Amino acid sequence: MENLSVYLPGIILAYSAFLLAISSPGPNILAVIGTSMSVGRKSGIALAFGVAGGSFAWAVLTVAGLSALLAAYSSALFVIKIFGGLYLLWLAYKSFKSAASAHDIEAKQLAGGERTPMGYMTRGFIIQMTNPKAALAWIAIISLGLKQDAPMWVGLVIVGGTFVLSIIIHTLYAVAFSTPIMVMIYSKARRYVQATLGAFFAFAGIRLLTSRT
Template sequence: MDQLSLYLPGILLAYSAFLLAIISPGPNVLAVMGASMSVSRKAGLALAFGVAAGSLAWATLTVLGLSAIVAAYSTALTVIKVAGGIYLLWLAFKAFRAARSKQDFKVMELEGGQRSQFGYAAQGFIIQMTNPKAALAWIAIVSLGMQKGAPFWVGGIIVAGTFALSMLIHALYALVFSSPGMVALYRKARRTIQTLFGCFFAAAGARLLLSRD
């Protein structure tokens, strides 16, 4: 229990960063919205499951990779945290810029016509795994939760928790955005939401850059 309390703040911060990252519309979220709005709620849910499976794969690969690197090189964690901090500050900049923009977000329209439920799930997995920014995002997220000398189970908790959050949030997007009224409501609140995202990412990025753990 003492060990858990030691690493819990970092784990919760990693969860918070991941939660805000997937709430902010990216290719994965826009694809789920598009499937729910233009095809059906079931298609959106299948796509959401595929995206969550992609999140699980990225999280697992990142934790295993970072653990191996940190074990081999004592200064690696510092370098990783600096890279993660810079990326979070970049996300903050993008969020503030999006908040100032008058241009509304556009959902992603999937090509290739309608698919089976498995086909939508596979498409969601591909969208998540081929996102060129995913590696940097996961390095930043895992870095928030992994302190120097952290046991392997900390990474396991981060992987399990982020997978559960991904399933929950993307499924909620699929359910909520099958309703035109909720789409309109989200668009009205978009600037406020993006500003809050920017503040959090800026604070998390600064924490990583200033961390000595």
């Protein structure tokens, strides 16, 4: 891995953006939480693994697509960074809006009744792959880590690292929210969590928009 110090800051920023993105409950997280609360920890974990698999698929598709695009059109990186930066600023707005709202999370059990562990895993994968916001989020995350003429290993490190983080975090959601006390703790801390997310997304968005490479 040549020039690790050149690409490491971007890789760490991509990891950080991914971690904070999945700290903000979206359809996939709410499905994991709702399943753990209403069905049980085992089913929630199975759903979490499916969601993590979907995240991995989006990451691979995004890295492959952006790498091919940059190989053909080097100037495309500028457009991608503008798009990614604006999306991160939009996430910052949504997080600050959520922090200001008194509305709590709404985690519900999946429709269609109970399933086998494989059924929950498949459902989690489908939830993640059919979420249009996932594609936008991954473009923003990958564009934080990719620099002009970045070698192949940079994309592989981002994909592999985020996949491991996805499995860990989604599984932790399934385990933690199978206990009523964790639901209560998160409900009380929700506004602070969302405000922190908003600050980071604003920082990452501005950094991406003002970066030169």
